[in-house]
Each structure stands twice: as C-alpha cells, then as structure tokens.
Amino acid sequence: MAELQFFTGTMDSGKSTLALQTNHNHAARGRVGRIFTTHDRAGESILSSRLGLQHDAIEVHPDFNFWRYVVDTLTHGGRIDYLICDEAQFFTADQIDQLARVVDELQIDVFAFGILTDFRTMLFPGSARLVELADRVLVLQVEALCWCGKRATHNARTENGAMVVEGEVIVVGDVDAVDEAPADVAYEVLCRQHHRRRLTAARAKAVSMAPEPLPFG
Ligand SMILES: Nc1ncnc2c1ncn2[C@@H]1O[C@H](COP(=O)(O)OP(=O)(O)O)[C@@H](O)[C@H]1O
Numbered sequence: 001m002a003e004l005q006f007f008t009g010t011m012d013s014g015k016s017t018l019a020l021q022t023n024h025n026h027a028a029r030g031r032v033g034r035i036f037t038t039h040d041r042a043g044e045s046i047l048s049s050r051l052g053l054q055h056d057a058i059e060v061h062p063d064f065n066f067w068r069y070v071v072d073t074l075t076h077g078g079r080i081d082y083l084i085c086d087e088a089q090f091f092t093a094d095q096i097d098q099l100a101r102v103v104d105e106l107q108i109d110v111f112a113f114g115i116l117t118d119f120r121t122m123l124f125p126g127s128a129r130l131v132e133l134a135d136r137v138l139v140l141q142v143e144a145l146c147w148c149g150k151r152a153t154h155n156a157r158t159e160n161g162a163m164v165v166e167g168e169v170i171v172v173g174d175v176d177a178v179d180e181a182p183a184d185v186a187y188e189v190l191c192r193q194h195h196r197r198r199l200t201a202a203r204a205k206a207v208s209m210a211p212e213p214l215p216f217g
C-alpha cells in the first residue's frame, strides 16, 4: 500500500539529507521518482542539503497541481513510483490534499519533508495539513540542539542578530554559525524555554558577560 509520510524536525535536523537519501535508495532499486521543492536556499529547482549534496528538482509554485502533473505524466506513458517533496511546509493545504489523492487513487508513495512551525511558533499551513492527512508523521532522529544543550524544538528568526517574532512568514535563510557576524535575516534553533524568553546564543553570551550589578547597601 502506498503511503503519505511526513518527516519533520527543526531547521538543520537533516530533512533534506534524508530526502536525498530516500530518493537515492529508491532509485537504486529501479523505482522512478520525481523530486519537488520550493524556496530552497540554493536557488530555484534545486534540493540542497547542508552536507553538500544537491539534486535537480521541480519547483513548486502556489498554483502547481500535483494531481494534474502526475495524471498528465502517466497519461503520456511516463512512470512514477514515488514523489519526494522537500520544504513541504511551504506547500498550500490544497497541494497536500492533492498529494493524499495521488497516494490513495494512484498508489504512488509520497515522502514529504518540512518544518512544523514558523519563527512565531505557529504551524505552517502545509505542515498542519500534512499532520492532518499523513499516514505517518515521523520526527527526525538526529536532534538539533539549543545553545543550552537541550533538544531544539523551535525555529527562531533573527534580524541583524536580534530575535524577532513579527514579519513575513516566508523568508529564505540559514542557521547562523555561533560567533559569525550575524546575517541580516538568519535562523537559530532553540528549546521552547529559550524561544519563549527570546534568549538566543548571542544574547545569552552577552548577558553572561555583563558585569554583575553592584549590591545596594
Ligand atoms: N560538516 C558536517 N559534518 C557532519 N554533519 C554535518 C555537517 N554539516 C551539517 N551536518 C549535518 O547536516 C544536518 C543538516 O542537514 P540538512 O539536510 O541540510 O538539514 P535540514 O534540511 O533539516 O535543514 C545537521 O543537523 C548535521 O547533522
């Protein structure tokens, strides 16, 4: 039976790597797939992993229709056994419904990868629909860590080094390496407590280096 599987984790938890590995393993056994992504950091029509691997992909725009694409391909004699969908958090709810239909009515496996929540801790519409419809939701085993050492569960956005909780939902960016000059817009994974307190690694460091206030007499 074909399945709709949703692999999720914070930014930098290895989702794109797993997407490429999944494609590799299925292709190695002669299965024919299609790779989709949208808004990848490496540019249009590319699925890229921080481990350095990348693969050509079909860019998914908001009006792209997965059901129509697959039916058209099959009608013209093409073969599709599975779909790999990276950055699926950015897909529309309708597109996730189309993917579920592809699984149920055409028996094509769909492997979707994406983050659950945005920088405000709100579910992305695509991820919400995946949680509602997926046969299986799998959380990645490799844990990204907060600067405090706890498992990171949330994605924080920084602007010029300061954490923000308002702004456009979609802003392509990367996790900044600690101690590097902060990018205009960057991301950092945090545990819930530090996300709630807006305590990024840089701010925690600044706070810990601030001189102790003198005790009042
Ligand atoms: N130099 C490195 N050596 C080993 N692992 C690395 C290195 N750089 C990145 N990684 C691994 O790659 C993961 C990020 O992979 P990626 O697929 O790009 O994540 P995601 O798609 O979830 O944002 C990191 O969590 C880490 O495990």
Ligand SMILES: Cc1cn([C@H]2C[C@H](O)[C@@H](COP(=O)(O)O)O2)c(=O)[nH]c1=O
Pocket (backbone or CB within 6 Å): 010, 011, 012, 015, 016, 039, 040, 041, 114, 115, 117, 118, 119, 120, 155, 156, 157, 169, 170, 171, 172, 173, 174, 187
């Ligand atoms: C939290 C958050 C993230 N994004 C963007 C930033 C990255 O370009 C991608 C996530 O990619 P990854 O492979 O999982 O690292 O999403 C965004 O646009 N809005 C957000 O709130």
